[in-house]
Amino acid sequence: MQPLLIGAVAYTPNVVTIWEGIRDYFAGTDSEMDFILFSNYGRQVDFLIDGTIDLAWNTNLAWVRTLAQTGGACKAIATRDTDTVFQTMFVARTGSGMTDLTSLRGRRLALGSKDSAQAAILPVQFLADAGLAEGDVELLRINSDVGKHGDTGRSELDALRAILDERADAAAIGINTWEAIGRDELMPGAFEVFWESPTYSHCNFTALASMPDERLQPWVDHLLAMNWENPAHRTILEMEGLKQWVLPQLEGYKSLIDAVATQGITPRW
Amino acid sequence: MVSQTLVLDLVERAGAVATGATFTVEWRVEDSAAALETLAAWSERTGNQVVDVGDTSALLRRGRASDPLAELDPDQLPGTRLWMYTNFDCNLACDYCCVRSSPQTERRALGVDRVQQLAAEAVAAGVSELILTGGEPFLLPDIDEVVAACTAQLPTTLLTNGMLFKGNRLERLRRMDRQRLTLQISIDSATPEIHDSHRGKRSWERAVDGIRIAHEEGFRVKVAATLPAEQIHELEPFHDFLDSIGIAREDQVIRALAHRGVSETGIELTVESLIPEVTITADGVYWHPIAADHEDQLVSRELFPLKDRIDEVRARFVEHRQRADAAAAWFPCA
Numbered sequence: 001m002q003p004l005l006i007g008a009v010a011y012t013p014n015v016v017t018i019w020e021g022i023r024d025y026f027a028g029t030d031s032e033m034d035f036i037l038f039s040n041y042g043r044q045v046d047f048l049i050d051g052t053i054d055l056a057w058n059t060n061l062a063w064v065r066t067l068a069q070t071g072g073a074c075k076a077i078a079t080r081d082t083d084t085v086f087q088t089m090f091v092a093r094t095g096s097g098m099t100d101l102t103s104l105r106g107r108r109l110a111l112g113s114k115d116s117a118q119a120a121i122l123p124v125q126f127l128a129d130a131g132l133a134e135g136d137v138e139l140l141r142i143n144s145d146v147g148k149h150g151d152t153g154r155s156e157l158d159a160l161r162a163i164l165d166e167r168a169d170a171a172a173i174g175i176n177t178w179e180a181i182g183r184d185e186l187m188p189g190a191f192e193v194f195w196e197s198p199t200y201s202h203c204n205f206t207a208l209a210s211m212p213d214e215r216l217q218p219w220v221d222h223l224l225a226m227n228w229e230n231p232a233h234r235t236i237l238e239m240e241g242l243k244q245w246v247l248p249q250l251e252g253y254k255s256l257i258d259a260v261a262t263q264g265i266t267p268r269w
Numbered sequence: 270m271v272s273q274t275l276v277l278d279l280v281e282r283a284g285a286v287a288t289g290a291t292f293t294v295e296w297r298v299e300d301s302a303a304a305l306e307t308l309a310a311w312s313e314r315t316g317n318q319v320v321d322v323g324d325t326s327a328l329l330r331r332g333r334a335s336d337p338l339a340e341l342d343p344d345q346l347p348g349t350r351l352w353m354y355t356n357f358d359c360n361l362a363c364d365y366c367c368v369r370s371s372p373q374t375e376r377r378a379l380g381v382d383r384v385q386q387l388a389a390e391a392v393a394a395g396v397s398e399l400i401l402t403g404g405e406p407f408l409l410p411d412i413d414e415v416v417a418a419c420t421a422q423l424p425t426t427l428l429t430n431g432m433l434f435k436g437n438r439l440e441r442l443r444r445m446d447r448q449r450l451t452l453q454i455s456i457d458s459a460t461p462e463i464h465d466s467h468r469g470k471r472s473w474e475r476a477v478d479g480i481r482i483a484h485e486e487g488f489r490v491k492v493a494a495t496l497p498a499e500q501i502h503e504l505e506p507f508h509d510f511l512d513s514i515g516i517a518r519e520d521q522v523i524r525a526l527a528h529r530g531v532s533e534t535g536i537e538l539t540v541e542s543l544i545p546e547v548t549i550t551a552d553g554v555y556w557h558p559i560a561a562d563h564e565d566q567l568v569s570r571e572l573f574p575l576k577d578r579i580d581e582v583r584a585r586f587v588e589h590r591q592r593a594d595a596a597a598a599w600f601p602c603a
Contacts, residue, residue, distance in 0.1 A: 013287035014331075153284055157277045164273055180280045182314055190273045239288060
């Protein structure tokens with residue numbers, strides 16, 4: 001049987017190490033795999049739909065776009081534990097006096113790349129949900145890494161720089177970027193979170209509905225068996241940012257599906 | 270005061286390189302104090318490593334460098350063997366001696382008391398073998414006591430030119446522990462000419478005779494040859510000769526001539542290019558026995574505690590290797 005062919009987007013050089021490690025983990029099992037790296041999620045989803053790859057390691061936006069392009073004929077089969085509890089953090093200078101999203105009325109909010117669910121698409125939805133109409137908040141969009149759906153984190157760092165440079169009063173960033181800068185502990189007195197979103201789902205392994213479960217199940221079973229206590233596994237898990245592979249929580253994608261529809265975001269570019 | 274923009278730069282640049290690779294960050298000179306504090310705090314929190322810090326920039330590594338000690342063959346781990354120079358005077362004046370020994374060289378004996386303490390501390394420090402060298406150790410009137418202090422603790426090898434096994438010196442040899450001591454005698458060629466040209470007239474004949482005596486006295490004998498690089502490819506006749514005088518193949522040691530001491534030619538060996546072999550002399554602790562008379566490889570004037578000196582050598586080795594790795598990362602050729 002041919003190895004399962006998995007697509008992933010190369011947003012950092014570490015992706016090579018990560019996927020070679022995962023491929024090695026599956027070597028010699030009855031569900032061997034290989035991988036292809038893409039420069040952006042748009043092409044990856046194209047190659048999933050045309051059958052070139054069997055699975056795509058997709059962001060939440062790539063998942064929603066695959067749903068849209070296939071009319072729902074796709075399935076999410078596994079995800080990281082960290083993907084089930086992802087959040088967007090609204091950050092301002094410490095002492096800004098902001099208490100919730102309505103504090104942004106008449107202020108400037110820096111957003112990350114336009115295809116970042118956590119730093120652009122969902123934040124706009126959260127503002128609307130808080131009763132803020134278009135124009136109530138001045139949006140500063142920073143499209144530093146379009147195509148990679150915010151994976152590099154660069155646009156979110158640029159949004160934080162905008163606060164320090166007085167070009168913005170607040171920024172919307174993913175919880176992973178908030179953790180990466182040391183939350184409010186590494187730079188005490190610099191930033192504070194004044195509102196954090198409900199949790200939502202982020203990345204998942206996406207397959208077309210036509211992919212037989214008997215082909216996928218052994219692969220998923222072996223993936224979920226990766227063990228944090230095993231040093232060889234832990235190296236890969238740490239680099240990929242999880243402690244345990246788990247089954248996806250599909251209800252966690254609802255807020256993004258709604259946001260994409262409301263904002264008229266096209267299913268493909 | 271932690272530099273806020275520097276933290277953002279650190280996160281961005283670390284994310285753009287693979288684990289193990291290095292990256293640089295810069296800051297303005299007036300921000301130096303805050304920058305240093307930021308580098309320390311960020312690297313401690315994230316597990317990334319500060320490699321080198323300049324006035325307005327720093328080189329960092331994503332993740333931690335691999336452990337150079339862990340990459341060594343266990344037998345090469347510094348401190349596995351402990352070399353001791355018993356003395357520096359010699360009955361020969363070889364023209365390539367790495368420590369400039371000769372009959373005129375000052376003795377600078379380590380002395381039985383210090384050898385005794387070193388051997389005892391060596392056991393506690395995890396050393397598994399002691400190696401005694403000089404100079405010519407059999408010039409010492411108490412060489413049998415020095416050797417006994419070592420063999421009482423650990424397996425020991427004694428390097429000698431093998432030319433002095435007669436009279437009182439033969440009696441001292443006979444008092445040594447045949448089970449715990451190996452003799453290593455220098456022979457440079459299968460015939461006298463090359464050996465004698467470096468070490469002196471009739472020295473080959475007397476060394477071969479010394480090997481015979483040592484064998485008759487029941488000692489294991491290793492032979493070490495020092496050869497210029499151009500002769501290293503013609504070893505088989507030499508090995509055949511050593512076979513013929515009863516030296517086991519695993520006891521036939523060939524080493525390249527080093528450009529050290531009185532030798533005017535040979536390979537260049539530096540602290541950066543040598544895996545250290547902790548070496549003790551009366552003058553201090555050295556990086557490697559090949560340079561035990563050279564200031565550039567002096568590690569410490571203090572001999573004790575031995576464990577601390579071994580740890581210091583290991584730490585310097587790790588530092589050298591990591592700097593070399595970082596330098597390689599700085600200067601890609603293509």
